[in-house]
Amino acid sequence: MNLSQFATTRGFPARHPRRPFPDGPQKAGRRLSRRATPHGGERSMNLSNTPVRPAPSEADLARARRDFFLRGRPPGALLGRRVLGSWMRCMQRGLVAERACPVEPLGSAALLAARERAELLRRLAAPELEFLAETLADTASQVILANADGLILDTRGDARAMDRATRVALLPGVSWAEAAMGTNAIGTALADNELTEIWGGEHFHDQHHRLCCTAVPILDHTGQPVGLLDVSGDARLPRGYARAIVLRAAREIEQRWLLNAPERYARLRFHPERACVGAYQEGVLLLDDDRIVGANRSALQWLETDWRLIGRAVDQVFEHAGPSAERLRTRAGRALFGQLQAARRPRMAAGAPRAVDPVESDGPWLGEPQRVALERTRRAIDAGLSTVLHGETGCGKEVLARRAHALSSRASGPFVAINCAALPDTLIEAELFGYTEGAFTGARRKGSPGRIAEADGGILFLDEIGDMPLLLQSRLLRVLQEHRVEPLGGGAARAVDCVVLCATHRDLDALVASGEFRADLLYRLREHQETLPAWRTLPEAQRRDALSRLWACAGGPARGVRLAPEAFDRLVAHAWPGNFRQCAAALRALAAFADDGAQLGPADLPAELQPAVEAARASLEELSHGAIVSALARHRGKVAAAAAELGIHRATLYRRMRKLGIAASGEG
Numbered sequence: 001m002n003l004s005q006f007a008t009t010r011g012f013p014a015r016h017p018r019r020p021f022p023d024g025p026q027k028a029g030r031r032l033s034r035r036a037t038p039h040g041g042e043r044s045m046n047l048s049n050t051p052v053r054p055a056p057s058e059a060d061l062a063r064a065r066r067d068f069f070l071r072g073r074p075p076g077a078l079l080g081r082r083v084l085g086s087w088m089r090c091m092q093r094g095l096v097a098e099r100a101c102p103v104e105p106l107g108s109a110a111l112l113a114a115r116e117r118a119e120l121l122r123r124l125a126a127p128e129l130e131f132l133a134e135t136l137a138d139t140a141s142q143v144i145l146a147n148a149d150g151l152i153l154d155t156r157g158d159a160r161a162m163d164r165a166t167r168v169a170l171l172p173g174v175s176w177a178e179a180a181m182g183t184n185a186i187g188t189a190l191a192d193n194e195l196t197e198i199w200g201g202e203h204f205h206d207q208h209h210r211l212c213c214t215a216v217p218i219l220d221h222t223g224q225p226v227g228l229l230d231v232s233g234d235a236r237l238p239r240g241y242a243r244a245i246v247l248r249a250a251r252e253i254e255q256r257w258l259l260n261a262p263e264r265y266a267r268l269r270f271h272p273e274r275a276c277v278g279a280y281q282e283g284v285l286l287l288d289d290d291r292i293v294g295a296n297r298s299a300l301q302w303l304e305t306d307w308r309l310i311g312r313a314v315d316q317v318f319e320h321a322g323p324s325a326e327r328l329r330t331r332a333g334r335a336l337f338g339q340l341q342a343a344r345r346p347r348m349a350a351g352a353p354r355a356v357d358p359v360e361s362d363g364p365w366l367g368e369p370q371r372v373a374l375e376r377t378r379r380a381i382d383a384g385l386s387t388v389l390h391g392e393t394g395c396g397k398e399v400l401a402r403r404a405h406a407l408s409s410r411a412s413g414p415f416v417a418i419n420c421a422a423l424p425d426t427l428i429e430a431e432l433f434g435y436t437e438g439a440f441t442g443a444r445r446k447g448s449p450g451r452i453a454e455a456d457g458g459i460l461f462l463d464e465i466g467d468m469p470l471l472l473q474s475r476l477l478r479v480l481q482e483h484r485v486e487p488l489g490g491g492a493a494r495a496v497d498c499v500v501l502c503a504t505h506r507d508l509d510a511l512v513a514s515g516e517f518r519a520d521l522l523y524r525l526r527e528h529q530e531t532l533p534a535w536r537t538l539p540e541a542q543r544r545d546a547l548s549r550l551w552a553c554a555g556g557p558a559r560g561v562r563l564a565p566e567a568f569d570r571l572v573a574h575a576w577p578g579n580f581r582q583c584a585a586a587l588r589a590l591a592a593f594a595d596d597g598a599q600l601g602p603a604d605l606p607a608e609l610q611p612a613v614e615a616a617r618a619s620l621e622e623l624s625h626g627a628i629v630s631a632l633a634r635h636r637g638k639v640a641a642a643a644a645e646l647g648i649h650r651a652t653l654y655r656r657m658r659k660l661g662i663a664a665s666g667e668g
């Protein structure tokens, strides 16, 4: 579903003029508040505990500020209780209203690290950020995702209506925690863990008086804040213009968070009306056997309880629940309709400790060069730029592409990976572009949309792009130019919106020069390029760090298997021509064959890492004419035996002998 469809299903028109306030901020905001409330949701169930409070006039606010800040008197009752509470906290912290608060954005590496820590939140929130930005476009508001400390992670929207200082302060990397910025919706919502609206002069600092903000904390399935959604705009916008829509977006993210929980938990969904089980307002509980380990807010509402529900046994809450849980009765006597989705427990092969895939578990190891490449690739994706990832085999090109996809605004779209070198020439065309029914012998009955069409809304990852046959290059070029795919055998062309990432270890410019790759295709594919470093070029500190991570992922430490310092040093120093892939595989093998609790020394390392071999390898280039001749002589011309003594492969010795003009006299 594209954004317009997404917006329309929720009853919001998808298009808005980009000009801020085409008919004034008041009108824009009022129009939006009218649009944003008619969902049955907010009417039939109050999702926020925050009562709607009458807006104090500017004169009321000015009086309240004079009373509080100048005369030290309690301000009038029109100032909300929570705003007053926040002003008092700010005073106690020594903040001064007239003093500008310094804006100190995080550096790019620290911001990247913060974004990585909040990866799940960002991924789940991305569609809502787009949706809010689109819907609020004519109010010139800024949509903000912050982490649970109030640090801005992402923004969307058009903030042209704000002054420069405010725009700068609302950028990613800036903290809006109350302690730093005084009373503001982000910081105060996090301090109170409630939906918060702060308008104009309610902000603690004078410098924020032209701003209005509406913020809602995003809670995980146990009720802990994991982040916050905020809409900030011009203080002339009517109070409440963003309340319903931002609240609903936060609930959507929370629901996704809940449903993203491990499948080993059963899910109990319920609602007082049968038809609403499975719909927006359903209550959902996560169950670990008979214990409640998670809930959504609707569940709390229908069960008339709060987050203390987490940890209770199911039968403390429900009086009666049949095996299918179709009819439920709470201990308070409320009848509900329910549906139980059983837990899925993965069946593990007995005894075999499974190595953890570093990419699946905690994300790849990222040193400084990978971090920078990752962030730039993510930005390229968000900007719709085709990107080539260049680097030796195994240096993490695909890993990086997948990670960048997960962090990008296309995270909710598919990631379709195609290895151009692995597909047989006869199949690649049909595989990529799809085919209609009966297009060729063996075609599936209903035809196939093809892999490119499958990437619609997401990423098309073309691995080993340098190996794509010339014939297909022109078809691919046409797809990239026209954003449409035509299936084999005719049929309607299909529009495709995808960002293309390519990976290669080959020199694409050289391939163009030798006529193996189309120059015009390369220009299309390489709107941006990132080069990933080979393992051996990383600084030693990074290799050590990476090795520790790969070893942990290989499962050794979990079974008490230790690498002696000399073994670790040797692994760090090894050149690993197959880069991360080879190193990770070697570590997995080491861990697999070691006994629990064993300490592995240099002698336990694979043959190519043994000291004699390493020394011989290192000096291969210097292996002199004399050394080879005398080794051959000692073994009566037997090349295999001489190679073994020199610690190199027989083929390598033959190559070296040819280069030095040494004739082979004995048998191999």
Ligand SMILES: Nc1ncnc2c1ncn2[C@@H]1O[C@H](COP(=O)(O)OP(=O)(O)OP(=O)(O)O)[C@@H](O)[C@H]1O
Pocket: 358, 359, 363, 364, 365, 366, 370, 391, 392, 393, 394, 395, 396, 397, 398, 399, 400, 463, 503, 504, 505, 550, 580, 581, 582, 584
């Ligand atoms: N940064 C990393 N952190 C941890 N493991 C990594 C990292 N990069 C690569 N790996 C490991 O190496 C394997 C290969 O990575 P990947 O497929 O991304 O390499 P590649 O550069 O695309 O290789 P090729 O060019 O051969 O396709 C991964 O499955 C993973 O186990």
